[in-house]
Amino acid sequence: MSHARNTEAMQASLRCGAQTRLGEPCRAPALRGKMRCRMHGGAWGSGAPDGNSNAVKHGYFTREAVEERRFVRSILAEAESLLSRLPDANCNTRKNGTQLNAGTEQPSSHLTYDRK
Incomplete structure (x- = not known):
C-alpha cells in the first residue's frame, strides 16, 4: 500500500x-x-441472559446439604459398626439356648408361596 x-x-x-x-x-x-x-x-x-433458568442453583452443594449428607454417612457408619459387633445372625440357637438343626424348621405360612 x-x-x-x-x-x-x-x-x-x-x-x-x-x-x-x-x-x-x-x-x-x-x-x-x-x-x-x-x-x-x-x-x-x-454471557448468560438475565433470568436464565438454566443457571438456577440446584442446592446440592449448599452448606446444609453437605452437612446433612455428612451426618447421614456418620449414622450409617455407626450403624454398620454396631451391626458388626452383634453376634452372627446365622447362629443356630434359640432365645432359650436350645440348638436348632439346620433346615428342619419350616418357614411360617406367610413367607411361603404355594403355586396351585
Whole structure:
C-alpha cells in the first residue's frame, strides 16, 4: 500500500488481558466501554441472559446439604459398626439356648408361596 496507515488509536487502546491457552495475556483491543475483547466476553449478548433458568442453583452443594449428607454417612457408619459387633445372625440357637438343626424348621405360612 502506498499510503501510511493510522494505527495510533488502536495501539493506544486498552488491551483485553484475558489469559490465553498459552498462559499469556490476550493482546486484542478491548471493546469500547468494556474490559475484554469480543472473543473473551466483551461483545454484546455474551454471557448468560438475565433470568436464565438454566443457571438456577440446584442446592446440592449448599452448606446444609453437605452437612446433612455428612451426618447421614456418620449414622450409617455407626450403624454398620454396631451391626458388626452383634453376634452372627446365622447362629443356630434359640432365645432359650436350645440348638436348632439346620433346615428342619419350616418357614411360617406367610413367607411361603404355594403355586396351585
